[in-house]
Amino acid sequence: MKRELTCISCPLGCQISVEMEDGNIISVTGNTCPRGERYARQEVLDPRRTVTSTVETEDSIHRRLPVKTVPEIPKDSIFPVMNEIRKQCVTPPVSIGDVIVHDIAGTGSDLVATGNLTE
């Protein structure tokens, strides 16, 4: 099996091909530097993303509180995490860095406030 990726390590944006067999990487081609190979391996074997969104608030001048997942979650978990985010409602005070949900959607990552919430 072949996976085609665009490298995001720099503006060059190399088109990288990763040859796979039984879940193992056979070859990485098309990259022009070691960063490209590292990116391709990570992206094929264990792609991760930071999800940023907002949660509902109550009793605050702010209608939404911005949040993010820390550390990055597996790419497959983006929508399960969004479903959990949608269920949350927070009240002040909240400060940047406060944990809103521990181990969100079983990812092992926390949902963390990226803004301050005041009354």
Add this chain to the structure above:
Amino acid sequence: MRELVIIGGGAAGLSAAVSAYDSGIRDILIVERAPELGGILNQCIHNGFGLHTFNEELTGPEYAGRFITEVLERKIEYRLNAMVIDVQPHLVTYVSSEGIVTEETKAIILAMGCRERPRGALNTPGYRPAGIFSAGTAQRLMNIEGYKVGSRVVILGSGDIGLIMARRLTLEGAKVLAVAEIMPYSGGLKRNIVQCLDDYSIPLYLSHTVTEIRGKRRVEGVTIAKVDERRRPIPGTEMDFDCDTLLLSVGLLPENELSLKAGAALSPVTGGPVVDDTLSTDIDGVFAAGNVLHVHDLVDYVSEEAAIAGRNAASYILSGSHSEDKVKVIPGNGVRYTVPQYIKRNAGSVTIRFRVSDVFSNATIAVREGENVLKRIKKRVLAPGEMEKVALPGPQYNEEIGIEVEV
């Protein structure tokens, strides 16, 4: 009389204030029209900010929060819900709940940022139904106000805000049908193409534009078509999309009404004031930094630039000297503009930021003083969407500085 008034409490204004303070100025006032400091960063809840400044990846509100903390720690004065309505040399007039206030000041830093190019600038035919938003307006409605803006969305323009909004809408349950880009390449970062479009299988149509918007009360659909090399739609290439929302991410314009009132000369290319290496405009004591000066792609560069303006405003306030002896910086082949446009002859080391006018690969940036080559820098890739910079050591500049791309 005040020492320094800064117009705008966003990324540029905050950084300029901190740097002016650290350069010895105590009597500073930041005037901000919104109810809180932070500017547009507050609605940019995605991450990717601060890699250069803090060596970590922050969201917009977190990045703003770092600078707001610095401002608060220094007890720098700021006024919220205050809208500056006039700037004259050494005078700033604003309206707030106190009424109309005019501050007399030794120096002024313009840090008003930019705004989005609106639909009216595009000449797209159709009615004026609800459901057409600039990408930043949609971002504000979603991230700050908590509204859903639409269910089926087409996005025109593949700048970073458009790409970020494609992902944001998808996460919130909307279906993004297409992103159309009139240029043959995207103006957005590679990382955003991959993580905002490819991750969610959102198609990007390069060399395409919107040719029709249907719907009277609410958007009901749009047509996009391929364009030729002169950006004219090609008949027969139309594709129809049933959608209720069209987002426009078609460029940012420095917001310079106040600069014009003050009488500052603007560059027709950047849309911002013409400045020298101290980021001083052609008006005595008026400096500019950030997106009001030229549109940046990374906030880190805004902070860096604004810190330079803050330092120079401080030295202007403390010493008052203002050398008029300057050389011009000329954008040559393949270079769209440079900031600054002038360098003082005795400026010392200077950083020149610039944008190229096309995509180049394996090119060389050549910097000349008169006929004399100062620097040649090899670049594997150059793109209009990525701001470039070149550092000149000085200490003296005797002839015009030219920057060009050699292929």
